[in-house]
Amino acid sequence: MAKPNDNQFTNDVAPRRWSDYYKAVANRPPRETLLAALTNFERDIPNAKSKTAIDLGCGDGRDTVELLRRGWNVMAIDGEQEAIDRLLQRSDINIQLLQTRIAKFENIDLPSKADLINASFSLPFCEPKIFPSLWNKIVSTLISGGRFSGQLFGDRDSWVADPTINYHTMSDVESLLKPFEIELLNEEDRDGKTALGNKKHWHIFHIVARKK
Numbered sequence: 001m002a003k004p005n006d007n008q009f010t011n012d013v014a015p016r017r018w019s020d021y022y023k024a025v026a027n028r029p030p031r032e033t034l035l036a037a038l039t040n041f042e043r044d045i046p047n048a049k050s051k052t053a054i055d056l057g058c059g060d061g062r063d064t065v066e067l068l069r070r071g072w073n074v075m076a077i078d079g080e081q082e083a084i085d086r087l088l089q090r091s092d093i094n095i096q097l098l099q100t101r102i103a104k105f106e107n108i109d110l111p112s113k114a115d116l117i118n119a120s121f122s123l124p125f126c127e128p129k130i131f132p133s134l135w136n137k138i139v140s141t142l143i144s145g146g147r148f149s150g151q152l153f154g155d156r157d158s159w160v161a162d163p164t165i166n167y168h169t170m171s172d173v174e175s176l177l178k179p180f181e182i183e184l185l186n187e188e189d190r191d192g193k194t195a196l197g198n199k200k201h202w203h204i205f206h207i208v209a210r211k212k
Contacts, residue, residue, distance in 0.1 A: 057122020119150035154203030
């Protein structure tokens with residue numbers, strides 16, 4: 001991983017006020033990366049049934065709900081009890097297709113195989129020393145033809161000053177994606193705000209990739 005130039009960044013750290021975050025993003029639609037991955041699955045195998053997804057860092061379920069709506073079997077994993085509680089309280093979930101698990105990144109034990117691993121804005125919150133092991137688990141869990149959808153932070157993101165955040169250059173991302181055929185890789189590099197309304201510089205890689 002490249003190290004940021006100290007003169008470029010503030011001393012911002014990523015907030016962990018997850019309860020406030022859940023309230024701020026309540027009822028938002030599924031992420032575009034997930035929708036792109038699902039479109040690609042439907043292109044490959046129209047009307048495919050009984051596919052299995054892992055929603056890694058599911059939050060209150062904005063992506064999980066869409067997967068369930070489309071008939072996927074979903075294991076929703078989050079490190080916060082409140083996230084799982086909020087998900088299970090939703091009225092728009094098919095509970096028969098849903099499994100939930102509370103687990104921190106360092107303790108995650110993924111199933112032996114999955115068609116899709118979705119990680120919307122969750123992987124950057126994995127500590128850098130743990131990330132390589134987690135990424136290896138993701139790659140090994142996906143079946144051939146399975147997909148990853150999600151985000152990674154770039155080295156110009158203002159939160160890279162936080163030592164608990166992992167970040168990557170474009171070269172890093174391309175290396176991570178070598179076991180995959182890249183279907184979408186969009187780089188976002190802009191000033192903006194967080195879900196809680198705080199000013200921030202975003203440097204994000206939006207990814208959809210199909211395992212070879």
